[in-house]
Amino acid sequence: MFPKLLQSLLWQVETPNNIYLHFFLSHTLRFGYLPAIHPVLKSFGTRCAFLEALTIGDAEDLTVDESFLLAETLRSCMQLRHLDRHDLKFAPLLNVTILNFYRIPHLEYIVIFCFDSDGDESDEKQSDNSFTAISQFLRFTQLRTLGLVFENYPVYLDNDLLLKAMSSWRHIRYTTLANRPPTITFRGSFDGLRLCPHLDSLQLHVDAVNIDIDPETESIQHTSLQKFNVGFSNVEDVKAAARIIFSMLPGVEQVRHADENEWDKVNKHLEDLKSSAAPRHHITPEPAPDT
Numbered sequence: 001m002f003p004k005l006l007q008s009l010l011w012q013v014e015t016p017n018n019i020y021l022h023f024f025l026s027h028t029l030r031f032g033y034l035p036a037i038h039p040v041l042k043s044f045g046t047r048c049a050f051l052e053a054l055t056i057g058d059a060e061d062l063t064v065d066e067s068f069l070l071a072e073t074l075r076s077c078m079q080l081r082h083l084d085r086h087d088l089k090f091a092p093l094l095n096v097t098i099l100n101f102y103r104i105p106h107l108e109y110i111v112i113f114c115f116d117s118d119g120d121e122s123d124e125k126q127s128d129n130s131f132t133a134i135s136q137f138l139r140f141t142q143l144r145t146l147g148l149v150f151e152n153y154p155v156y157l158d159n160d161l162l163l164k165a166m167s168s169w170r171h172i173r174y175t176t177l178a179n180r181p182p183t184i185t186f187r188g189s190f191d192g193l194r195l196c197p198h199l200d201s202l203q204l205h206v207d208a209v210n211i212d213i214d215p216e217t218e219s220i221q222h223t224s225l226q227k228f229n230v231g232f233s234n235v236e237d238v239k240a241a242a243r244i245i246f247s248m249l250p251g252v253e254q255v256r257h258a259d260e261n262e263w264d265k266v267n268k269h270l271e272d273l274k275s276s277a278a279p280r281h282h283i284t285p286e287p288a289p290d291t
Helices: 017-026 039-047 064-076 090-103 121-135 159-168 188-191 239-249 262-277
Strands: 008-010 031-034 053-056 082-086 109-117 144-151 175-179 201-204 227-229
Touching: 039 064, 039 227, 121 159, 159 188, 239 262
Parallel strands: 008 031, 031 053, 053 082, 082 109, 109 144, 144 175, 175 201, 201 227
Antiparallel strands: none
16 A cells, blocks of 8 residues: 655644554655654654655654654664754753764754743853854754754854854855854954855854954955845944945845844945946947938
8 A cells, every 4th residue: 555666755644643654654765744753753764764854843842752762863864964843942952852963964954943932041051052052063064054043042153163163064055043142243254154155145143343354455255145144233334334245245235134224224335336336338329320
């Protein structure tokens, strides 16, 4: 009854019928979606040895046992390159799952959104956790996509750690890092960008108040970046910020942001700079015909 050549499985069956999931595990399976943690995950490593992509949906209250099950599953799927995980509690994910990712260093796609409304940990513990979180991803040198958003547990990044991360992620094309507070400066951003020539989309909070780079004297340019999202970053000198974006990120047409006031002004200045630099086509009138 089972299709032995099944390559893609989207499982959205609810209890009690989800007990039949094991019938659909195949050695040919490449892509799998589960709405939540399922006991059959423990068989994925042996029965789905060539699994390349795994998406697991909503599981707000991940238990310790479920955390270990997920971690063991990830460690056993040696061909896994694409992991998409949403609505995880931060603490179990950090303490169990992330710390076991090292067995699959060839991952190319990791997107994790942790929505933990409790937020009852101390500031010091949150800082330690967020630092540990970003550091654990440095071993994934084949990453093309990385999205890390930990609600109530901001990702800690400074110039030095960003440079270290980008030196590991030289193939990265898309990254979202919900770092707070914005301790990365413009110079730190560009130092990291130089190491990632293929990066097309970047979401990062930057310290745009304390500007530490002069586009008039610096020759740095990153031409492949097309989308730049600064989130809730503050900015004061909107003209200076616009000149930096214009000179050093020529592929960025508009800076995406969550501040509708100051960054809108930056984008207006950026638009003016691009308009003034655009080649002007003058139409030479044709000479009057001889009479």
